[in-house]
Amino acid sequence: xxxxxxxxxxxxxxxxxxxxxxxxxxxxxxxxxxxxxxxxxxxxxxxxxxxxxxxxxxxxxxxxxxxxxxxxxxxxxxxxxxxxxxxxxxxxxxxxxxxxxxxxxxxxxxxxxxxxxxxxxxxxxxxxxxxxxxxxxxxxxxxxxxxxxxxxxxxxxxxxxxxxxxxxxxxxxxxxxxxxxxxxxxxxxxxxxxxxxxxxxxxxxxxxxxxxxxxxxxxxxxxxxxxxxxxxxxxxxxxxxxxxxxxxxxxxxxxxxxxxxxxxxxxxxxxxxxxxxxxxxxxxxxxxxxxxxxxxxxxxxxxxxxxxxxxxxxx
Amino acid sequence: xxxxxxxxxxxxxxxxxxxxxxxxxxxxxxxxxxxxxxxxxxxxxxxxxxxxxxxxxxxxxxxxxxxxxxxxxxxxxxxxxxxxxxxxxxxxxxxxxxxxxxxxxxxxxxxxxxxxxxxxxxxxxxxxxxxxxxxxxxxxxxxxxxxxxxxxxxxxxxxxxxxxxxxxxxxxxxxxxxxxxxxxxxxxxxxxxxxxxxxxxxxxxxxxxxxxxxxxxxxxxxxxxxxxxxxxxxxxxxxxxxxxxxxxxxxxxxxxxxxxxxxxxxxxxxxxxxxxxxxxxxxxxxxxxx
Ligand SMILES: Cc1cc2nc3c(=O)[nH]c(=O)nc-3n(C[C@H](O)[C@H](O)[C@H](O)COP(=O)(O)OP(=O)(O)OC[C@H]3O[C@@H](n4cnc5c(N)ncnc54)[C@H](O)[C@@H]3O)c2cc1C
Ligand SMILES: Cc1cc2nc3c(=O)[nH]c(=O)nc-3n(C[C@H](O)[C@H](O)[C@H](O)COP(=O)(O)O)c2cc1C
Ligand code: FES
Numbered sequence: 001x002x003x004x005x006x007x008x009x010x011x012x013x014x015x016x017x018x019x020x021x022x023x024x025x026x027x028x029x030x031x032x033x034x035x036x037x038x039x040x041x042x043x044x045x046x047x048x049x050x051x052x053x054x055x056x057x058x059x060x061x062x063x064x065x066x067x068x069x070x071x072x073x074x075x076x077x078x079x080x081x082x083x084x085x086x087x088x089x090x091x092x093x094x095x096x097x098x099x100x101x102x103x104x105x106x107x108x109x110x111x112x113x114x115x116x117x118x119x120x121x122x123x124x125x126x127x128x129x130x131x132x133x134x135x136x137x138x139x140x141x142x143x144x145x146x147x148x149x150x151x152x153x154x155x156x157x158x159x160x161x162x163x164x165x166x167x168x169x170x171x172x173x174x175x176x177x178x179x180x181x182x183x184x185x186x187x188x189x190x191x192x193x194x195x196x197x198x199x200x201x202x203x204x205x206x207x208x209x210x211x212x213x214x215x216x217x218x219x220x221x222x223x224x225x226x227x228x229x230x231x232x233x234x235x236x237x238x239x240x241x242x243x244x245x246x247x248x249x250x251x252x253x254x255x256x257x258x259x260x261x262x263x264x265x266x267x268x269x270x271x272x273x274x275x276x277x278x279x280x281x282x283x284x285x286x287x288x289x290x291x292x293x294x295x296x297x298x299x300x301x302x303x304x305x306x307x308x309x310x311x312x313x314x315x
Numbered sequence: 316x317x318x319x320x321x322x323x324x325x326x327x328x329x330x331x332x333x334x335x336x337x338x339x340x341x342x343x344x345x346x347x348x349x350x351x352x353x354x355x356x357x358x359x360x361x362x363x364x365x366x367x368x369x370x371x372x373x374x375x376x377x378x379x380x381x382x383x384x385x386x387x388x389x390x391x392x393x394x395x396x397x398x399x400x401x402x403x404x405x406x407x408x409x410x411x412x413x414x415x416x417x418x419x420x421x422x423x424x425x426x427x428x429x430x431x432x433x434x435x436x437x438x439x440x441x442x443x444x445x446x447x448x449x450x451x452x453x454x455x456x457x458x459x460x461x462x463x464x465x466x467x468x469x470x471x472x473x474x475x476x477x478x479x480x481x482x483x484x485x486x487x488x489x490x491x492x493x494x495x496x497x498x499x500x501x502x503x504x505x506x507x508x509x510x511x512x513x514x515x516x517x518x519x520x521x522x523x524x525x526x527x528x529x530x531x532x533x534x535x536x537x538x539x540x541x542x543x544x545x546x547x548x549x550x551x552x553x554x555x556x557x558x559x560x561x562x563x564x565x566x567x568x569x570x571x572x573x574x575x576x577x578x579x580x581x582x583x584x585x586x587x588x589x590x591x592x593x594x595x596x597x598x599x600x601x602x603x604x605x
Contacts, residue, residue: 025571027592030343031436043571051587057574058566060393067566072573072587214393243325266394266567267325267383269436270345274328 002283003290004276006038006257008235009158009183011093011119013038016248016258016291017276020239021097021122021162022069023262026086031269034090036276038258042079042087044097044124047109049075054206059195064214065263066193068207071099071127076112084117093119097162099127101135107150114155121157123148123182126164126189128211138164138189141176152181160237162186165217165224174228184235186260187225191217213263215241222254229255229296243271245278252294329434330368332408339370343439343569346371350431351409353424357488360459361425362401363412365433372408374400376466377442377560377596380410381568383434387422396420397565397591399463400438402495410435413462413491439568440595443467443558445474449532452476453525454501455518455546457483460538463560463595465495467535472499479530481506481521483513483542515545522546526553533557540604547599557599563590578603 004015018039019028025043026034034040052072059066073079079096087094096118100106110121125147126138137143144161151159161177163170165188174185190211195204203209218241225238238251239260251259264271283291304310329345330336338344348365356362374380381395402411416425427433445452452471456464461482468478478501484490485508496503504521506513525531526549534546534557543559550557563575570592579588579601588594 023567023572025569027570030341030569031338031345033338043573052573052576055574055576056564057576058394058564058572062390065393065566067572067574069573072576264325266572268327268329268345268434269343269381269567269569270328271325277328 002280002288004280004283006292008237008257011158013093013258015276015279016252016256017272017279018095018237018258018260019265019272020260020262021095021124023265026090028265028269029090032273035092036273037092039093039095039120040087040090041095041122041260042083042097043073044071044099044127045073045076045079046071046099047076047105049073049078056204056206059204059210061195061212063216064212066195066205066210066212067190068205068210070207076109080112080115084115088117095120095122095160097122097124099124099130099135101130103137103147103150106147107154110151110157110159111154114157118157120160121151121155122160122162122186123151124162124189126162128164128166128190128192128209136164138162138173139167141169141172144173145176145180148177148180148182158183160184160186162189164189165221165240166192170224171227171231174232178232178234182234184237184257185228185232186237186239187228188221188240215243215263217241218247218250222250225251225256226254226298242275243267245275245282248275248279249282249294252291253296253298255296255298257292257295327434330370332366332368334368336368336370341370342373343437344368344370345434345436348410348433348435350427350429350433352429353427356413356491359489360413360415360491363414363424363427363433364409365435366408367410367435369408371410371435371437372403372405374403374410374438375442376400376470377463378438378440379568379595380412380435380437381439381565382412382420382424383436384420384423385426385433387419387426392420392423394420394566395436395568396424397562397568397595399560399595401462401465402469403466413459413465415459436568440591441593443470443535443560443596445470445476446533446556449476451530452478452533452535453522453531454478454480455483455522455534455536455542456480457513457539457542458489460536460560461491463537464535468496468499468501471501477530478502479504479525481518483507483518483539485509515541518542519545519549522549526555531555534599535559536599543599543602543604547602550599558596559599559602560595561590561597561602562595565591567591577605
């Protein structure tokens with residue numbers, strides 16, 4: 001049977017399947033066995049209690065949903081006291097996600113989150129509805145470097161940087177995060193988007209703008225993962241549009257060590273564990289012994305570049 | 316390797332009728348049900364009956380299922396749609412949903428035919444509860460709210476609690492569930508817009524009479540902000556406790572995404588709660604109308 005385990009930094013995960021921050025909570029244990037997941041990933045937490053954005057917070061479009069939740073939560077103290085213990089009841093490593101509008105506070109939050117039950121600090125520096133100096137640092141490499149350096153200095157826990165697909169030069173931002181000391185990169189957060197209702201001429205979301213989530217975005221995020229994985233020496237976690245085991249394989253071939261899954265768990269609450277089962281079957285049927293053999297294994301170095309020759313080949 | 320062909324769109328391992336249940340102890344699950352029937356009950360509403368695996372049949376009044384609706388037009392329906400359980404028929408191992416055909420999701424549901432497969436997640440949420448001290452309750456519902464309230468009369472009947480159901484609708488042919496309420500021994504009173512009997516002042520008179528007659532130990536409502544307000548006011552005035560089933564757009568249905576928020580007032584302070592997790596049934600006095 002295939003060995004599904006992957007290493008990211010010094011941590012070993014039993015398989016490459018993780019939930020995506022904000023699209024998951026321990027309450028999913030009502031439906032699936034959380035102990036089967038590669039990791040548990042908590043919703044992004046901020047220092048202060050926040051109500052989040054006005055409703056409606058979700059709208060359907062032709063090719064996916066747009067959502068703007070606005071990071072609601074009861075603040076870091078409540079999180080440490082009440083939510084971390086909920087996750088600690090389960091075995092997989094706990095990844096906590098954190099966001100702030102200032103670099104100093106971000107570092108201080110990372111320090112406060114460095115408690116024994118927390119295994120990884122994921123830095124959500126890419127919330128699409130915040131601005132570039134006020135939380136959405138990942139739009140620019142200098143802001144990314146500044147905020148990640150502060151966080152790196154504040155904690156000994158592994159720190160992952162969650163990057164934005166809305167950045168102009170994602171590879172430059174990724175290199176800045178690596179240089180600042182990030183242990184891994186999570187690519188990517190959601191795509192900034194807008195829907196206007198034609199019946200009443202109003203934006204469909206209470207917050208006007210939202211982040212788009214869709215399997216249709218997978219080829220775009222996959223391209224980003226591929227480009228970044230080629231340039232950095234730290235692991236990449238691919239997040240965007242995974243709905244089945246073959247998508248996990250695709251991300252790993254492009255260079256990812258693991259994937260995060262959001263939307264698929266909304267559509268099919270049992271999707272995460274099903275994808276783990278299917279990935280195992282997929283590997284076994286092909287005699288793949290270690291899932292890590294797939295990482296970066298895309299065959300693209302001997303591509304036929306002569307169009308006359310290429311067009312004479314089969315498909 | 317067929318079922319893992321690279322062009323398939325989604326993974327799917329929901330529990331089919333007669334299938335192995337990997338988690339018999341979990342409160343909720345994802346199930347593939349078999350459609351038994353899906354018939355019109357009037358111009359706007361259909362009743363869907365599906366056969367489901369045993370664990371799917373544990374729903375009680377006020378809980379809901381999150382339904383993966385087929386497409387009405389060939390394009391994707393991206394999100395599930397929440398629907399209250401209308402009836403659990405344990406003998407026939409069937410779930411029933413009474414729904415209004417509105418947008419793409421419910422129009423897609425309307426295309427289901429006997430023999431089709433239908434993916435439902437649930438049961439979810441916190442439903443109605445009955446205090447043993449209550450001997451008689453009043454149920455007030457309008458439109459599709461009646462679908463949510465109907466199974467409450469079953470729960471009441473099982474607990475020997477008397478039910479008066481006030482059923483409100485635009486027209487008399489849109490009043491639903493009268494039979495179901497009657498079957499369960501409830502006294503039903505129908506009020507409609509056509510003859511003005513559904514006006515708030517008239518419903519208020521009916522409620523005050525029920526209170527005076529000792530028939531209203533608790534109030535229950537769903538489906539109309541106006542009727543909620545009325546019951547809240549009378550509840551405060553005459554000290555009648557109550558519960559309300561709320562609706563909101565949902566994504567996960569499980570408590571993870573914080574899409575389904577509604578405003579509540581608890582001890583004089585406004586706060587947001589998740590309809591899918593803390594509800595859909597809430598203390599009536601805490602609800603802030605929509
Ligand atoms: C707990 C709960 C129980 C419900 N029970 C019933 C029931 O038993 N029978 C019934 O007919 N209806 C019920 N509803 C309402 C039902 O969910 C909506 O009518 C349905 O989602 C509309 O989908 P649509 O695609 O047909 O309409 P559209 O208008 O196209 O829907 C567009 C979007 O709005 C959302 N939406 C629209 N109206 C509502 C609403 N009232 N509540 C939640 N989301 C909404 C949809 O989910 C969708 O995302 C219930 C709602 C909730 C929250
Ligand atoms: C409802 C919702 C809430 C989200 N909340 C967060 C969040 O709090 N923090 C974060 O880093 N990403 C958040 N995201 C983004 C997801 O983690 C993920 O990057 C995105 O959904 C793409 O993955 P998917 O295509 O598998 O859904 C959220 C996404 C959704 C749909
Ligand atoms: S629908 Fe996701 S929290 Fe209620």
